[in-house]
Structures are given as C-alpha cells and as structure tokens.
Amino acid sequence: MSEPTTNASTTSQPPVILCIGMAGSGKTTFMQRINAHLHGKNTPPYVINLDPAVGQLPFTANIDIRDTVNYKEVMKQYNLGPNGGILTSLNLFTTKFDQVLNLVAKRADSVSHVLVDTPGQIEIFTWSASGAIITDTLAATYPTMVAYIIDTPRTTSPATFMSNMLYACSILYKTKLPFILVFNKTDVVSHDFAVEWMTDFEKFQDALRRDTSYMSSLMNSMSLVLEEFYQHLKVVGVSAVTGQGIDDFFDAVKEAADEYEQDYKPEIERIIRKKMEKEEKDRQDQLNRLMKDVSVSKGTEVELGQGDKTWPEDEDAGMDSEGKP
Numbered sequence: 001m002s003e004p005t006t007n008a009s010t011t012s013q014p015p016v017i018l019c020i021g022m023a024g025s026g027k028t029t030f031m032q033r034i035n036a037h038l039h040g041k042n043t044p045p046y047v048i049n050l051d052p053a054v055g056q057l058p059f060t061a062n063i064d065i066r067d068t069v070n071y072k073e074v075m076k077q078y079n080l081g082p083n084g085g086i087l088t089s090l091n092l093f094t095t096k097f098d099q100v101l102n103l104v105a106k107r108a109d110s111v112s113h114v115l116v117d118t119p120g121q122i123e124i125f126t127w128s129a130s131g132a133i134i135t136d137t138l139a140a141t142y143p144t145m146v147a148y149i150i151d152t153p154r155t156t157s158p159a160t161f162m163s164n165m166l167y168a169c170s171i172l173y174k175t176k177l178p179f180i181l182v183f184n185k186t187d188v189v190s191h192d193f194a195v196e197w198m199t200d201f202e203k204f205q206d207a208l209r210r211d212t213s214y215m216s217s218l219m220n221s222m223s224l225v226l227e228e229f230y231q232h233l234k235v236v237g238v239s240a241v242t243g244q245g246i247d248d249f250f251d252a253v254k255e256a257a258d259e260y261e262q263d264y265k266p267e268i269e270r271i272i273r274k275k276m277e278k279e280e281k282d283r284q285d286q287l288n289r290l291m292k293d294v295s296v297s298k299g300t301e302v303e304l305g306q307g308d309k310t311w312p313e314d315e316d317a318g319m320d321s322e323g324k325p
C-alpha cells in the first residue's frame with residue numbers, strides 16, 4: 001500500500017480545495033482525478049458538489065447540492081433561465097450551509113482534504129453573495145484555497161492567456177485566498193509557454209509584439225499589472241486525463257495550506273475580531289440610546305450597575321409611592 005499523505009503540514013484541519021474554472025476547462029475531470037488519487041493513497045477526501053446543473057458526476061459526492069434543490073424545478077417555479085436557475089439553487093442551498101459545515105466538521109478528523117466542485121458558469125460562484133458566503137465560512141475554519149483550472153490548449157495566444165489571467169486575478173482579489181493556477185490538459189499542450197510568459201516579462205512582450213491586433217498596446221500595459229499578480233501564485237501543469245502533474249498539484253496544496261496558516265488565518269481572525277468588536281459597540285450604543293430615551297421621558301438621569309436603584313415615581317405603573325400595587 002502506498003504511503004499515506006498527511007493533511008496540510010502545519011494544521012490538523014483538512015485543506016479545502018475550491019475547484020473553479022471556465023466551462024470546459026476540465027474541472028469535473030480534474031475533481032475525479034484528484035479524488036481517485038487521494039483514494040489511491042488511502043487518504044480519502046470529503047467531496048462536495050455545488051453544481052446543481054451537472055448531469056452526471058463521475059465521482060461520488062458526500063454532499064451534493066442536487067439532493068437538496070432540483071434545479072429544473074427552481075427554473076420552472078421562479079420562471080428563470082438556466083443561469084438564474086443555477087444562481088437561485090445556489091442561494092437556496094446556501095441558506096442550509098450551516099448544516100453542511102456541521103457535516104464537514106463531523107468528518108474533519110478522518111478526511112485528508114475537502115474537495116468542492118463549483119458551477120461551470122464561473123461567475124455564479126465567484127461573483128454571487130452565496131459564493132462569497134460559502135467561501136468565507138469555509139475559510140473561517142479550514143485552510144481554504146482556490147484551484148483555478150485552465151484549459152491550456154485554448155490559452156496559447158497572448159490575448160486569451162491575458163484574459164484568463166485577468167479573470168484569475170479578479171478571483172484572487174475577490175476571495176483573497178491562496179491561489180493555485182492549474183494548467184490542465186498538458187497531455188495535449190505543455191504549459192511551459194505559460195510559465196515562461198509569467199516568469200520572463202520580455203518573452204511575453206515578444207509574443208505580444210508578434211500579435212499585431214489593435215489591442216496589443218492595451219495588453220502591453222495590462223501585462224505590467226499582471227507581473228505583480230504572478231508573485232502571489234503557485235503554478236502547476238497537470239493532465240486530468242493521464243494523471244501527470246498531480247503530485248506537483250498536491251505539493252502546491254501543502255504550500256497553500258501553510259500560506260493560509262501564516263498569512264490568511266491571522267487576517268481572517270483579525271476581521272472576525274473587528275466585526276465582533278463593532279457588533280459589541282453597536283449593541284452598547286443602542287443600549288445607551290435606549291437609556292437616554294428613558295431618562296429624557298422621565299426627566300431624570302438613570303444610574304446603572306448599582307444595587308440600590310432609585311427609579312422615578314411612575315403613575316402609569318399602577319403602584320403607590322411605597323411600591324405597592
């Protein structure tokens with residue numbers, strides 16, 4: 001039997017891998033591959049499917065959105081098109097997400113990773129309120145990361161490459177989570193060109209110069225912005241079909257989990273602390289306002305926190321001056 005893999009190297013919580021990618025990038029095939037890889041190592045993951053419109057899943061999900069909401073019924077009932085149907089289904093499912101968290105928590109000790117498949121209509125997950133709630137609540141407890149799946153053969157032109165990178169960049173800044181760029185389908189085209197463009201600015205500039213479209217000067221400026229973005233990424237090339245590069249992917253997952261512990265977790269804890277302090281302050285302000293209203297209506301100051309409270313006589317309370325009814 002092969003050597004079992006561990007969770008993240010510095011945490012006892014299983015890393016959560018959010019698989020996000022454009023339709024057809026190979027997300028589902030990739031999920032199937034990493035799921036099989038982990039089972040092969042005897043370290044099974046916990047699998048969540050958040051795509052209500054997927055026809056058939058080539059793997060078994062522990063939690064499947066399709067068991068909770070019927071996407072076609074939602075479309076009919078709310079008179080929606082396919083995208084509205086997927087979004088509404090995800091919103092309905094998110095109202096039950098506390099139950100999902102409870103189920104994951106029960107299994108957190110015995111699984112190596114939590115794998116999350118998201119809808120192929122990428123913006124439904126990345127730009128919706130429910131997508132943000134799901135991401136944030138998972139990231140509040142688990143070392144959570146984004147695996148952004150890219151269709152490598154379809155990204156070989158500088159313009160498509162740039163668009164895809166800008167999209168990835170927007171997701172990174174929206175989620176603020178550790179990010180792994182997964183160049184998929186490397187059995188068809190190697191991802192070496194992408195690594196070269198990302199590490200050697202001159203090489204990408206050369207490719208842009210060969211691209212004579214009128215957009216190339218805009219892309220020139222945009223590529224400068226992306227240089228900074230590349231610093232925050234982990235890049236791997238895989239083939240979900242043949243399995244090549246999957247070990248590299250899991251090395252990147254370990255690094256991302258460490259990054260979460262070092263950089264993201266303290267930040268998330270700071271945000272939660274700040275939110276709680278604000279809620280406490282709001283409660284206190286509300287209480288003070290209430291007390292002020294009471295004292296104004298009684299024409300006297302009310303002192304709190306003392307055993308011997310002297311309340312003004314209240315005729316409406318139906319008591320006499322000795323406090324008897």
Ligand SMILES: Nc1nc2c(ncn2[C@@H]2O[C@H](COP(=O)(O)OP(=O)(O)OP(=O)(O)O)[C@@H](O)[C@H]2O)c(=O)[nH]1
Nearest residue numbers: 022023024025026027028029120184185239240241
């Ligand atoms: N050659 C090759 N083909 C792949 C690879 N991964 C996926 N494919 C193919 O790409 C197509 C799309 O794969 P899916 O896994 O359905 O892609 P998806 O991103 O889940 O698509 P949606 O369900 O539309 O979101 C299928 O025909 C797969 O067989 C790969 O690594 N190499």
